[in-house]
Amino acid sequence: MESKILSLGAKLRRGEITCTELTQQYLQAIQTEDPSVHAYVKVTSEQALQQAAAIDAAFMRGEELNPLAGIPMAIKDNMTIKGIETTCCSKILQGYKPTYHASVWEKLSKAGAVLLGKTNMDEFAMGSTCESSRFGPTYNPRNLSYVPGGSSGGSAAAVAANTAVYALGSDTGGSIRQPAGFCGIVGLKPTYGAVSRYGLIAYASSLDQIGPLTPTVKDAALVFDAIKGYDTKDHTSRKDIPATSVADKLNRSVKGKRLGVAKEYFEDLDSGMKDAVYQAIAHYESEGAQIVEVELPLLKHAVPVYYILACAEASSNLGRYDGIRYGFRAEKYTDINDMIMRTRSEGFGKEVQRRIMLGTYVLSSGYFDAYYKKAQLLRNQIISSFDTLFTKCDALVAPIAPRTAFPLNYASDNIIETYLSDIYTVPVNIAGLPAVSLPCGKDAKGLPIGMQLIGKQFDEETILNLAANFERSGRAGIEPLSKGVRL
Numbered sequence: 117m118e119s120k121i122l123s124l125g126a127k128l129r130r131g132e133i134t135c136t137e138l139t140q141q142y143l144q145a146i147q148t149e150d151p152s153v154h155a156y157v158k159v160t161s162e163q164a165l166q167q168a169a170a171i172d173a174a175f176m177r178g179e180e181l182n183p184l185a186g187i188p189m190a191i192k193d194n195m196t197i198k199g200i201e202t203t204c205c206s207k208i209l210q211g212y213k214p215t216y217h218a219s220v221w222e223k224l225s226k227a228g229a230v231l232l233g234k235t236n237m238d239e240f241a242m243g244s245t246c247e248s249s250r251f252g253p254t255y256n257p258r259n260l261s262y263v264p265g266g267s268s269g270g271s272a273a274a275v276a277a278n279t280a281v282y283a284l285g286s287d288t289g290g291s292i293r294q295p296a297g298f299c300g301i302v303g304l305k306p307t308y309g310a311v312s313r314y315g316l317i318a319y320a321s322s323l324d325q326i327g328p329l330t331p332t333v334k335d336a337a338l339v340f341d342a343i344k345g346y347d348t349k350d351h352t353s354r355k356d357i358p359a360t361s362v363a364d365k366l367n368r369s370v371k372g373k374r375l376g377v378a379k380e381y382f383e384d385l386d387s388g389m390k391d392a393v394y395q396a397i398a399h400y401e402s403e404g405a406q407i408v409e410v411e412l413p414l415l416k417h418a419v420p421v422y423y424i425l426a427c428a429e430a431s432s433n434l435g436r437y438d439g440i441r442y443g444f445r446a447e448k449y450t451d452i453n454d455m456i457m458r459t460r461s462e463g464f465g466k467e468v469q470r471r472i473m474l475g476t477y478v479l480s481s482g483y484f485d486a487y488y489k490k491a492q493l494l495r496n497q498i499i500s501s502f503d504t505l506f507t508k509c510d511a512l513v514a515p516i517a518p519r520t521a522f523p524l525n526y527a528s529d530n531i532i533e534t535y536l537s538d539i540y541t542v543p544v545n546i547a548g549l550p551a552v553s554l555p556c557g558k559d560a561k562g563l564p565i566g567m568q569l570i571g572k573q574f575d576e577e578t579i580l581n582l583a584a585n586f587e588r589s590g591r592a593g594i595e596p597l598s599k600g601v602r603l
């Protein structure tokens with residue numbers, strides 16, 4: 117598939133359309149489509165049109181601009197933009213206007229990106245369905261009776277509904293890859309430390325990573341190239357991030373590449389999903405890749421390890437919301453302790469409260485060794501299992517989720533099943549690896565099935581090249597939707 121960013125960029129450069137006209141078309145599409153999809157929680161029309169006018173003027177002056185210049189996009193509501201209300205879709209941050217830009221937006225705005233608005237998400241990025249937002253759920257644009265996935269469901273839905281060319285999301289345990297999979301688009305979770313987290317409101321700091329949701333693999337590579345890099349403002353940012361572009365290395369042959377398949381990823385998978393991923397594996401084989409059987413027996417521990425660590429970190433990160441420093445404060449209270457208690461009880465939704473309690477429990481003395489410490493030990497073992505596995509192969513291919521999109525309201529009645537459905541995405545976060553998800557087929561209801569390619573740290577190049585190769589084959593059979601802006 118042709119890169120949407122590059123094809124729109126070519127139209128802008130040839131003068132077939134101005135950036136202002138393009139932005140207006142997107143704003144119009146949001147008005148038409150978003151009442152049924154609800155991908156956006158805030159539309160920044162005025163700012164978008166100002167940015168667009170500045171880009172038009174720069175093109176008029178004949179300036180050489182970044183490929184992302186003039187391209188309308190959206191950002192998940194957990195990344196700060198100076199002066200624009202940012203709430204993580206939680207009541208507790210109601211009215212919070214950050215005083216600084218997230219580093220990703222600093223970079224993108226310098227590159228000339230046009231921000232259309234902030235997208236919906238599960239409250240504080242905790243969830244797999246995008247239904248726990250205080251603004252109400254987002255609907256899957258491919259079938260409005262299903263969820264778009266989560267937590268970056270708004271970003272995925274905006275891209276799938278063509279109401280943004282691309283969007284940023286964050287992935288702590290799958291929140292870019294799984295919604296991309298449910299909506300039939302591409303999602304890249306970069307290596308931990310490759311993209312600055314400065315200005316990303318923390319859920320679980322050792323797992324969180326920002327990345328793009330895009331219509332094509334090339335677009336994901338272009339956005340990744342623009343947002344990656346060392347940042348002094350983020351102490352977990354890495355200095356050894358390869359500076360070279362990945363976007364211009366997507367046409368390489370996959371011949372001789374060693375593609376790992378770990379049987380544990382397929383054991384409990386329904387046969388339709390299995391067939392779709394196997395078909396992709398057969399495609400790679402026909403392209404000359406070498407399929408290697410590998411093992412990841414620790415996969416069964418990934419979900420408990422993830423939920424213990426993520427909730428522990430969340431309970432500490434969310435301690436700062438006390439009614440004093442940010443956003444919402446309860447109206448009635450007797451003293452300061454009562455104020456903090458009421459603010460937190462009224463300001464956080466049910467799922468967030470559940471996770472804060474779970475996190476506080478596993479960190480409490482008496483339980484710390486039994487849960488948190490054990491989870492950290494297992495985390496190290498999972499990291500070394502991947503290290504061993506990557507001595508035998510260059511990348512792994514795996515499903516994204518055990519199922520396609522959940523029907524609306526399913527997850528709230530099936531909490532444990534929903535947690536367990538994160539099994540295929542969380543190992544990547546636990547080990548800090550990069551992974552790209554892309555469509556590889558559809559189920560009997562026509563809902564997209566996704567697969568992911570997992571790479572070694574900082575080897576986004578190999579997984580994106582493999583993904584681009586499969587995309588070119590056209591085997592996924594998932595077409596872009598005919599709603600929204602079709603240029």
Ligand code: GLN
Nearest residue numbers: 241242243288289290291
């Ligand atoms: N579904 C996972 C969770 O609920 C992943 C969330 C995420 O990646 N932000 O924690």
